[in-house]
Amino acid sequence: xxxxxxxxxxxxxxxxxxxxxxxxxxxxxxxxxxxxxxxxxxxxxxxxxxxxxxxxxxxxxxxxxxxxxxxxxxxxxxxxxxxxxxxxxxxxxxxxxxxxxxxxxxxxxxxx
Amino acid sequence: xxxxxxxxxxxxxxxxxxxxxxxxxxxxxxxxxxxxxxxxxxxxxxxxxxxxxxxxxxxxxxxxxxxxxxxxxxxxxxxxxxxxxxxxxxxxxxxxxxxxxxxxxxxxxxxx
Numbered sequence: 001x002x003x004x005x006x007x008x009x010x011x012x013x014x015x016x017x018x019x020x021x022x023x024x025x026x027x028x029x030x031x032x033x034x035x036x037x038x039x040x041x042x043x044x045x046x047x048x049x050x051x052x053x054x055x056x057x058x059x060x061x062x063x064x065x066x067x068x069x070x071x072x073x074x075x076x077x078x079x080x081x082x083x084x085x086x087x088x089x090x091x092x093x094x095x096x097x098x099x100x101x102x103x104x105x106x107x108x109x110x111x112x
Numbered sequence: 113x114x115x116x117x118x119x120x121x122x123x124x125x126x127x128x129x130x131x132x133x134x135x136x137x138x139x140x141x142x143x144x145x146x147x148x149x150x151x152x153x154x155x156x157x158x159x160x161x162x163x164x165x166x167x168x169x170x171x172x173x174x175x176x177x178x179x180x181x182x183x184x185x186x187x188x189x190x191x192x193x194x195x196x197x198x199x200x201x202x203x204x205x206x207x208x209x210x211x212x213x214x215x216x217x218x219x220x221x222x223x224x
Binding site for chain 1: 143145152153154155157160162202206209210211212213214215216217218
């Protein structure tokens with residue numbers, strides 16, 4: 001079936017440290033993997049995405065890695081800041097159903 | 113500016129009432145989705161549509177119905193609201209193929 005598993009469900013790190021969130025997906029035909037950030041009381045918004053023709057993509061302090069063989073991808077945030085505190089969702093585009101399927105979300109807390 | 117508009121933003125309603133949550137988009141997208149989300153929690157897909165006159169039920173069992181008579185409009189109707197329907201409802205759209213989803217600001221529903 002269409003499934004995206006996301007871990008951990010909660011993550012707490014010290015300001016300045018790195019945070020890593022991991023996702024696995026069930027459809028080997030998936031080729032598009034976006035990540036969303038949802039701040040308190042706001043709508044989810046895209047922060048970075050990756051397609052299967054690359055293994056890694058970086059945008060300033062955030063990076064995403066993709067391992068198509070293992071069917072998993074990860075979000076890396078370096079030099080974390082208080083404004084990084086939010087809920088993060090991974091997603092994978094499932095070819096058969098032609099829709100995005102979201103992971104369960106990770107609540108990231110940055111401790112000062 | 114292209115966007116997704118949800119009305120009302122907040123709604124408090126009595127048990128047994130019929131309600132319709134509105135979602136309109138100027139994104140020009142074919143695909144539209146409804147998600148139910150408790151604050152900061154998982155996004156549960158309840159309905160989606162590939163285009164006009166196309167609607168599918170999502171993963172979460174829901175007592176709601178949707179219609180897609182026009183590309184821009186994807187209303188969600190609850191025939192008889194119950195306290196268990198208290199939640200936030202997010203509307204989203206995405207374009208053709210493997211593309212990101214864009215979210216509306218949500219409707220926060222409270223059934224008393």
